[in-house]
Amino acid sequence: xxxxxxxxxxxxxxxxxxxxxxxxxxxxxxxxxxxxxxxxxxxxxxxxxxxxxxxxxxxxxxxxxxxxxxxxxxxxxxxxxxxxxxxxxxxxxxxxxxxxxxxxxxxxxxxxxxxxxxxxxxxxxxxxxxxxxxxxxxxxxxxxxxxxxxxxxxxxxxxxxxxxxxxxxxxxxxxxxxxxxxxxxxxxxxxxxxxxxxxxxxxxxxxxxxxxxx
Numbered sequence: 001x002x003x004x005x006x007x008x009x010x011x012x013x014x015x016x017x018x019x020x021x022x023x024x025x026x027x028x029x030x031x032x033x034x035x036x037x038x039x040x041x042x043x044x045x046x047x048x049x050x051x052x053x054x055x056x057x058x059x060x061x062x063x064x065x066x067x068x069x070x071x072x073x074x075x076x077x078x079x080x081x082x083x084x085x086x087x088x089x090x091x092x093x094x095x096x097x098x099x100x101x102x103x104x105x106x107x108x109x110x111x112x113x114x115x116x117x118x119x120x121x122x123x124x125x126x127x128x129x130x131x132x133x134x135x136x137x138x139x140x141x142x143x144x145x146x147x148x149x150x151x152x153x154x155x156x157x158x159x160x161x162x163x164x165x166x167x168x169x170x171x172x173x174x175x176x177x178x179x180x181x182x183x184x185x186x187x188x189x190x191x192x193x194x195x196x197x198x199x200x201x202x203x204x205x206x207x208x209x210x211x212x213x214x
């Protein structure tokens with residue numbers, strides 16, 4: 001019934017398209033940096049298999065933003081928080097069984113539980129974009145905001161320091177999965193990206209980069 005809700009559509013840009021649009025959309029990114037951010041897109045959406053409405057990073061949306069809904073959204077929470085979330089969900093959430101976790105390959109340590117949400121719970125409401133460029137702009141806007149909040153975040157992205165990038169995203173509250181698992185997933189995706197696109201070109205020396213053209 002919301003005028004801001006749109007139909008959920010699978011959108012699966014290629015690795016090259018994602019890296020290219022990130023570089024053109026955020027000129028402070030190096031080639032390494034664009035690939036690092038693309039590795040988060042790869043981890044969040046399984047390289048586009050679960051990318052809908054050009055939402056690069058599975059970013060949630062408020063009711064006032066253009067959005068769509070996804071089924072079976074899972075979050076990793078401490079036991080107490082998980083039980084409270086289910087109790088407050090009005091029948092729209094449950095604790096995942098061991099069989100369910102195994103079937104989907106979800107990552108969860110013994111100190112946490114996985115809660116599965118269903119629409120129209122707000123945990124299932126995600127930002128929706130009309131084009132690849134719009135999705136990229138929304139994704140970049142989020143990360144620019146994180147860079148403004150967290151000193152050194154952009155430098156970590158451009159250095160390909162995935163452990164630090166994952167740490168900042170955990171501190172911000174971007175994801176609920178264990179930090180080590182999230183970082184590991186990004187690293188695997190970064191390896192796939194580098195294999196697909198080839199070695200990262202060497203950056204020019206700082207002295208050369210600072211030298212004005214004749």
